[in-house]
Amino acid sequence: MQLVEKNFLAQNQRNQNLIQKARGRVEDFYRLRSAGLLCKSGDFFPSVHYPPITMYPPITEEELFQSYKVPKDGVFDVYAHIPFCRQRCVFCHYPVKLGENQIEEKNIYLDALEKEMDIYMKRLGVDKIKARSILIGGGTPTFLTLDQLKRFLDFFTDKVDVSDCTQFNYDVDPLTLIDNDGLKRLEIMKSYGVNRVTIGTQSLDDNILQKMNRHHNAAQAIESIKNCQDLGYIVNIEFIFGYPGQTLENWIEVMDSAVALDVEEIQLYRLKVEAYGDYQGPIKGAKEKGMMGLPSIEETLMMKQIAIDILAENGYHENLRRVYSRERKNYSHYADNQCCGLLDQLGFGLTAFSSLRDRFVLNSQDFHEYYSSIEAGKMPLNRGYIRTPEEQMRWSIILPLKNRKVWKSYFKEVSGGYDLESVFQQKISNLKEWGLLVEDEESIELTKLGAFFADEIAQQFHHIDFIPFPRDAYEDGILSPYNHNGV
Ligand SMILES: C[S@@+](CC[C@H](N)C(=O)[O-])C[C@H]1O[C@@H](n2cnc3c(N)ncnc32)[C@H](O)[C@@H]1O
Numbered sequence: 001m002q003l004v005e006k007n008f009l010a011q012n013q014r015n016q017n018l019i020q021k022a023r024g025r026v027e028d029f030y031r032l033r034s035a036g037l038l039c040k041s042g043d044f045f046p047s048v049h050y051p052p053i054t055m056y057p058p059i060t061e062e063e064l065f066q067s068y069k070v071p072k073d074g075v076f077d078v079y080a081h082i083p084f085c086r087q088r089c090v091f092c093h094y095p096v097k098l099g100e101n102q103i104e105e106k107n108i109y110l111d112a113l114e115k116e117m118d119i120y121m122k123r124l125g126v127d128k129i130k131a132r133s134i135l136i137g138g139g140t141p142t143f144l145t146l147d148q149l150k151r152f153l154d155f156f157t158d159k160v161d162v163s164d165c166t167q168f169n170y171d172v173d174p175l176t177l178i179d180n181d182g183l184k185r186l187e188i189m190k191s192y193g194v195n196r197v198t199i200g201t202q203s204l205d206d207n208i209l210q211k212m213n214r215h216h217n218a219a220q221a222i223e224s225i226k227n228c229q230d231l232g233y234i235v236n237i238e239f240i241f242g243y244p245g246q247t248l249e250n251w252i253e254v255m256d257s258a259v260a261l262d263v264e265e266i267q268l269y270r271l272k273v274e275a276y277g278d279y280q281g282p283i284k285g286a287k288e289k290g291m292m293g294l295p296s297i298e299e300t301l302m303m304k305q306i307a308i309d310i311l312a313e314n315g316y317h318e319n320l321r322r323v324y325s326r327e328r329k330n331y332s333h334y335a336d337n338q339c340c341g342l343l344d345q346l347g348f349g350l351t352a353f354s355s356l357r358d359r360f361v362l363n364s365q366d367f368h369e370y371y372s373s374i375e376a377g378k379m380p381l382n383r384g385y386i387r388t389p390e391e392q393m394r395w396s397i398i399l400p401l402k403n404r405k406v407w408k409s410y411f412k413e414v415s416g417g418y419d420l421e422s423v424f425q426q427k428i429s430n431l432k433e434w435g436l437l438v439e440d441e442e443s444i445e446l447t448k449l450g451a452f453f454a455d456e457i458a459q460q461f462h463h464i465d466f467i468p469f470p471r472d473a474y475e476d477g478i479l480s481p482y483n484h485n486g487v
């Protein structure tokens, strides 16, 4: 037998093994769904905040800051949002302004963003913000002219003290990081201390990228990754699975290509068709019109398990939920501080959010509203929520459990004195019995099986007013989030 043919057969066998193994997760899905853990329809809701941001009432600036104290060390994680993109991706649920010719609008936006930072700092009573970590997101925060990029980084680093900042990350799409201008952008960002990029790669299959209406192809995504690597950035790349047109076979190819890129981190997102914020992206309409080739829930879950196995074969392990890295030190500090450390964060810009210990606030999602609040000297708040002691206690378990681990002592401190075992005794024991969670003297954490269904386990601890799907969307089993939910 020729060597090429032998290699082909070996590869084929390995792919079949991956697919076979992933079928086990589908069995888990059926079992856990009939116990009530997962929604009957198989839909999911990403647990990224508690309570979910769509469920907050309006809030005023006065209410937000009433009794709030800046942390003792005066340090925050800082987010800034720049909501402009070249064109709308089919899956995208973010409010953004689209098109090449938005130069003037971007200047107006940068003026407003600068003013917003001043208003916020005045409210906090600080003349500079000490940053623990920084994340600049969007939209496409690099979709600015070189002068605008410099202007933004000038005023931002003037107001934010980056001297003790452990990580300065940009969330970007590939197209702004290639060619001459792309390299110049990366040089500029580097000169202001940016040291990590998260690149929305989404797929490395041109056919899928086209179906997503992405503005780049696979070769351009790879070029942007190489440019960042050549300049010494830590590189994290993001993929969506469960997208129309994806099959188990082409997903394996994409993951094999991804691990060959030698990036520090790879992040996976299951396609969310329904919006999880206010804005519904085009994917729902496309699905309703019968967009061809949407993988079944079973195939989607298998894609996730296949990716986990390919990543593990290549030394990538889950450090934060859905984020796989070879070395733990390269994880997103911003996400870790938010989800595991539960530390205070400030957000600036349209749709940005701030998490201030026991309260959470979301900025306006509408450009006009955003500009006019700032013009009137007010923070552009849309809604927010100050957690009750019980909600604070629930918040203290939800994101750390989903993302890594809950230390019982830290839970007690952040929740204001609750004992983890006494408040959620029944819940924890049910989850342990089903092999979803392990406990020792000091902590609780998810098992591999639990980690696979981490969003749904996090939702076990939501108050019944904040569970993403109604009671009858789940089987009335022992693991329904509505059962054993009291404190
Ligand atoms: C804040 S978004 C924007 C990133 C950047 N604008 C880009 O498109 O490259 C971060 C990531 O969320 C993921 N994402 C966005 N919409 C999604 C959806 N509807 N379902 C699943 N993942 C999604 C994508 O992988 C995206 O790169």
Ligand code: SF4
Pocket: 084, 085, 086, 087, 088, 089, 092, 093, 094, 096, 138, 139, 140, 173, 200
């Ligand atoms: S996915 Fe990213 S690049 Fe695409 S429209 Fe949304 S924010 Fe813009």
